[in-house]
Amino acid sequence: MSTQAETFEFQAESRKLLQLMVHAIYSNKDTFLRELVSNASDALDKVRLESFRDKDLEVDTSDPHVLIEADREHRTLTVRDNGIGMSRDEVQELIGTIAKSGTAELLQQLKDTKDGAAAQELIGQFGLGFYSSFMVADRVTLLTRRAGEDTGTRWDSTGEGTYTIETVDEAPQGTAVTLHLKAEDQEDSLLDYTDSTTITNIVKRYSDFISWPVRMEVERTDSEGETTRQIETINSMKALWARPKEEVAEEEYHEFYKHISHDWNDPLETIHMRAEGTFEYQALLFIPSMAPFDLFTRDHKRGVQLYVKRVFIMDDCEALLPEYLRFVKGVVDAQDLSLNVSREILQQDRQIQMMRKRLVKKVLSTVKDMMTEDPDRYGKFWDQFGQAVKEGLVNDLDNRDQILEIASFESTHDPESKTTLRQYVERMKDDQDSIYYITGSSRSKVENSPHIEAFRDKGLEVLLLTDPVDEMWVESAPEFDGKQFQSIAKGQVDLNDQDEDGSGTERAQQEQEFSEVLSWMSTKLADDVKEVRLSSRLSTSPACVVGDTNDMGPTLEKMYRAMGHEVPRVKRILEVNPNHPLVSGMRDAYGKNGESQELEETAELVHGMALLAEGGELREPSQFTSLLANRLAQTL
Numbered sequence: 001m002s003t004q005a006e007t008f009e010f011q012a013e014s015r016k017l018l019q020l021m022v023h024a025i026y027s028n029k030d031t032f033l034r035e036l037v038s039n040a041s042d043a044l045d046k047v048r049l050e051s052f053r054d055k056d057l058e059v060d061t062s063d064p065h066v067l068i069e070a071d072r073e074h075r076t077l078t079v080r081d082n083g084i085g086m087s088r089d090e091v092q093e094l095i096g097t098i099a100k101s102g103t104a105e106l107l108q109q110l111k112d113t114k115d116g117a118a119a120q121e122l123i124g125q126f127g128l129g130f131y132s133s134f135m136v137a138d139r140v141t142l143l144t145r146r147a148g149e150d151t152g153t154r155w156d157s158t159g160e161g162t163y164t165i166e167t168v169d170e171a172p173q174g175t176a177v178t179l180h181l182k183a184e185d186q187e188d189s190l191l192d193y194t195d196s197t198t199i200t201n202i203v204k205r206y207s208d209f210i211s212w213p214v215r216m217e218v219e220r221t222d223s224e225g226e227t228t229r230q231i232e233t234i235n236s237m238k239a240l241w242a243r244p245k246e247e248v249a250e251e252e253y254h255e256f257y258k259h260i261s262h263d264w265n266d267p268l269e270t271i272h273m274r275a276e277g278t279f280e281y282q283a284l285l286f287i288p289s290m291a292p293f294d295l296f297t298r299d300h301k302r303g304v305q306l307y308v309k310r311v312f313i314m315d316d317c318e319a320l321l322p323e324y325l326r327f328v329k330g331v332v333d334a335q336d337l338s339l340n341v342s343r344e345i346l347q348q349d350r351q352i353q354m355m356r357k358r359l360v361k362k363v364l365s366t367v368k369d370m371m372t373e374d375p376d377r378y379g380k381f382w383d384q385f386g387q388a389v390k391e392g393l394v395n396d397l398d399n400r401d402q403i404l405e406i407a408s409f410e411s412t413h414d415p416e417s418k419t420t421l422r423q424y425v426e427r428m429k430d431d432q433d434s435i436y437y438i439t440g441s442s443r444s445k446v447e448n449s450p451h452i453e454a455f456r457d458k459g460l461e462v463l464l465l466t467d468p469v470d471e472m473w474v475e476s477a478p479e480f481d482g483k484q485f486q487s488i489a490k491g492q493v494d495l496n497d498q499d500e501d502g503s504g505t506e507r508a509q510q511e512q513e514f515s516e517v518l519s520w521m522s523t524k525l526a527d528d529v530k531e532v533r534l535s536s537r538l539s540t541s542p543a544c545v546v547g548d549t550n551d552m553g554p555t556l557e558k559m560y561r562a563m564g565h566e567v568p569r570v571k572r573i574l575e576v577n578p579n580h581p582l583v584s585g586m587r588d589a590y591g592k593n594g595e596s597q598e599l600e601e602t603a604e605l606v607h608g609m610a611l612l613a614e615g616g617e618l619r620e621p622s623q624f625t626s627l628l629a630n631r632l633a634q635t636l
């Protein structure tokens with residue numbers, strides 16, 4: 001006997017997503033079938049795996065398949081599988097809640113997007129899975145029983161505000177999703193989905209490679225003109241990665257990508273490789289065209305599935321690719337592993353490690369090729385995934401040079417486009433021996449930071465590194481093409497060396513003139529700075545703060561603190577511009593009257609301004625403001 005059906009409300013965000021589906025903003029409606037067949041195929045993979053792992057599980061794995069049933073009279077279409085099924089709790093959790101991480105952002109971005117194609121791309125990247133059924137149906141029923149359980153669960157919804165769930169006694173193992181179809185409407189791209197030819201075409205197009213049979217009753221007319229109906233398998237079931245590259249159409253690769261990634265957009269790049277010899281494997285990898293919303297959240301999964309001799313073994317196989325390539329999706333099929341290989345064994349297996357090395361090299365070299373052959377596509381790649389790839393500069397020292405080779409950075413050379421290091425080096429001045437960079441939280445902040453002034457005046461290009469990860473790798477990157485990386489906000493910078501006339505004598509004189517006021521300032525500001533000295537990197541600003549060559553920068557210091565590490569406060573150095581009237585004025589005032597309360601306040605203000613100019617934070621903002629306010633009041 002069934003229990004009473006309970007009614008539940010969709011969460012607000014889920015409801016909004018459903019509205020999008022019901023009002024069909026996605027034009028390619030046929031994709032609903034790909035989603036349902038894909039889910040069914042995953043469920044068959046899972047039941048095989050579970051029965052293999054748990055011999056006591058009461059489960060039927062005699063004929064795993066997907067069956068599509070059309071009922072013209074009642075205008076329904078059912079996609080049925082005899083896979084793992086779902087428990088009542090799972091239905092509640094997996095089907096009842098579609099608002100996954102990123103939903104809020106997606107909805108916001110959709111609201112801001114006026115352009116229809118861009119909106120489609122956004123939705124496509126998000127993937128709406130099971131819920132895409134509501135593009136073609138005005139009511140969806142799901143009946144499921146989890147393998148090994150006695151009772152089943154029925155879920156029912158019109159996709160409006162609510163859904164019902166009820167426990168049922170009788171249900172076959174697996175899941176059946178029944179769509180109550182909307183009326184056919186060619187103009188709205190709604191086909192007649194009860195027509196077996198239509199369905200067969202859609203399955204062939206999107207799901208041909210599914211490794212389980214997808215069956216359907218089709219009509220056949222024999223040579224005598226007699227029509228019979230029979231159930232046939234409508235997909236070829238050929239594993240795409242096992243077929244020679246030349247035989248696979250790009251379209252097929254793309255559909256396969258959509259099946260494994262749950263992305264609705266085409267991939268940016270397809271990588272098909274095979275290794276023969278002692279350890280044989282085939283790999284079919286994809287680089288998506290857009291980064292997922294959760295690329296930088298902790299629970300982001302890696303996208304490579306492991307198969308052994310065509311049998312699905314596991315999703316999210318972290319042994320196959322390092323974390324910084326977590327956005328790469330695909331399949332690796334190894335011939336010589338045991339079917340019950342575990343994650344732990346994989347981590348230690350030497351063959352797997354060698355395979356991983358080759359996969360990494362292949363992905364990196366593919367990006368390098370893209371860079372030379374199709375710079376626009378490469379640019380798109382780097383915008384989406386560069387930040388993740390740069391983590392490899394910290395974590396994968398073996399491939400650091402290759403990663404530097406494929407990296408691009410913002411630079412003072414061009415406000416619009418990024419530069420590769422190779423291009424930077426080609427533009428370097430003859431007597432320039434370092435790659436100059438500055439780190440910070442945004443382009444506008446670092447670009448307007450005083451540190452950059454003299455470099456700009458002298459036409460020296462500076463890389464503007466504004467991703468948090470840049471702080472981490474650049475500290476330890478030894479060099480690129482024999483050129484050291486040098487922070488323009490650290491250490492001594494002697495740009496006068498590069499002046500043809502060399503202004504050494506003028507500087508020596510300034511050193512002398514300013515020495516007293518500088519050492520007085522150093523004592524007065526000793527709580528905040530290590531030293532006060534003359535600068536050769538400033539042309540218009542009065543002052544800037546810089547770090548010692550080997551000291552940690554302020555952003556990195558802050559990042560470590562945020563991660564809960566104890567880090568000592570690093571004092572920096574205040575550099576002042578001897579050619580600025582404020583600084584020369586301080587020198588004169590000190591020479592005339594010696595130290596005074598006003599001059600001490602001026603020194604504090606100069607230090608505070610230097611911090612603000614680089615976008616930094618003041619230790620005591622209120623004290624700074626009150627000093628400044630008093631000073632301004634005196635001018636009125």
Ligand SMILES: Nc1ncnc2c1ncn2[C@@H]1O[C@H](COP(=O)(O)OP(=O)(O)OP(=O)(O)O)[C@@H](O)[C@H]1O
Nearest residue numbers: 039040043085086094095127128129130131175262
């Ligand atoms: N036929 C099925 N058999 C068993 N479980 C299923 C089935 N269909 C869906 N599920 C479960 O419901 C979950 C949600 O499915 P849904 O299609 O909404 O999203 P998804 O496939 O996980 O990802 P995406 O939304 O990116 O396509 C699945 O991950 C799976 O656990």
